[in-house]
Amino acid sequence: MKTIFYASFFLLLMTSATIFGQKKNYRFLTDSLKIEEQLKKYKLPGFSVVVFENYKIVYSKQFGVKSMNSPEKINENTAFSTASIAKPITALLCYILEEKGLLNLDDPIDQSLKRWHLPKSKFTENKSPTWKQFLNHTAGTTQEGFEDHYEGEKIPTLVESLQGKIPRYDKEIEFFFEPGTRWQYSGGGYTIIQMALEDRFKTSIAELAKEHIFAPLGLKNTTMIQPNEKGFLMNVALVHDKDGKVIKTGLPITPQVGPSGLWSTPTELAIIAIEIQNALRNKNNNVISHDVAIKMTEVSVLKNAVGGWSNGWQKSFAYNNYDWFACNGSNTGVGGNLMGTMKDGNGYAYLANGEKPNRFPVMGNTQRTILRLMNWKGNFQSDESQEIPLNLKEKLIGTYNDFLYGQEVETKIVERGNRLYVESMLLDHFRSKKDNELVYLKNGMFRVIDYPNLLKFEFIDGEVNTVIIRRDDLENTVQTSIIPK
Secondary structure (H helix, E strand, C coil), rough: CCHHHHHHHHHHHHHHHHHHHHCCCCHHHHHHHCCHHHHHHHCCCEEEEEECCCECCCCCCCEEEECCCCECCCCCCCEEEEEECCCCCHHHHHHHHHHCCCCCCEEEEEHHHCCCCCCCCCCCCCCCCCCCHCCCCCCCCCCCCCCCCCCCCCCCHHHHHCCCCCEEEHHHHCCCCCCCCCCCCCCHHHHHHHHHHHHCCCCCHHHHHHHHHHHCCCCCCCECCCCCCCCCCEEEEEECCCCCCCEEEEEEEEECHHHCCCCECCCCCCCCCHHHHHHHCCCCCCCCCCHHHHHHHCEEECCCCCCCCCCCCCCCHHHHCCEEEEEEECCCEEEEEEEEECCCCEEEEECCCCHHHHHHHHHHHHHHEEEEEECCCCCCCCCCCCCHHHHHHHHHCCCCCCCCCCCCCCCEEECCCEEEEEEEHHHHHHCCCCCEEEEEEECCCEEECCCCEEEEEEEECCCEEEEEEEEEEEEEECCCCCCCH
């Protein structure tokens, strides 16, 4: 009998070990994302998506073709132009170089410029802007984005770009506020960073990024080399217009590499994000240090900063009660997104080779589906709450000028089921969540579900007049008012 018992017990243990040792099957994402039918519906040529969880890539799937002129399918190694996702990579490069003693990001950037120098301005005559102010978009420079070029066209130099001798601009880049006093997104600022890096180290930003980031991480399908340069990738997705036609040669050439010239895959973007996440917890990180990860992802500006910004990363989201570092990229005919949680190693990356009306619906559905089905639950905002006093609740209800992100959209505070909720097109963006509850905390502040900043409302004559936005040690005061019905 003992022999039978031990044999049965051993069999039970082996069965349990097999069950618990099995990897989670993420096939449900493919079934729910329904990418194939969306490609047909929106005339999107191709789409590549990766999901990572607990510091590991758990799902990778590619759909469609590299070019509508060819049947060749997109695969995991197919690289896309990532547009502005280049910016946090450029920022990462700068912080790594600083840690190696090769840069001081608190120094004025003009000291490193050789081919061109910052224009004189009343805003900078008393204080020259630093590297850090360019990295977090507080330097005050103009030029937001750029137009791509193609083989056979005249490719402008960096000097010509900064002089405004390029499409979209007709004058030299300039300053329009005192550095460090507010935030304004500036691709031109990152072009200045690129020039300063190349002038200082006497090599291209592509070589610097390869030496200090891509090669150490073992990335084979990520580069800042452009399509007209030796060493460009072979397995790439071509860009397409809204009708699904390849734009010119399909290979956009971006002289402004620092702000928008990165090519990569969702898989390798995820590898970079996971390395940052491991560095944040100071475990299993091999290339990026704990110190660098903290410095480049911490919120450094709130004023006018669309909910919060760090160095290259947008810090405007708290989906599933996580603090996220994020960056989206959008160039003509291509774009995507990379998002990672500051804790627990979760996130996703996707890229698509179609124009905005073709890719945006697919991207939006993908993000909403991933956030819903992965069911990640963080503890980013865990302050103890209390019931909102009735007289305060009544004073808060109304339709306001946007106080969350500083954009010109209506923001409503409504009551449902004896609770208050914030309704905003910007909160719903990519999320389609209707339960952004306004929670009253015991410290007298408010928080909104899925929004990363704390709020304090101040009143004049019984109506909200000012909203104080707080994040860590930063604070920003926003003027708002109820919009009459």
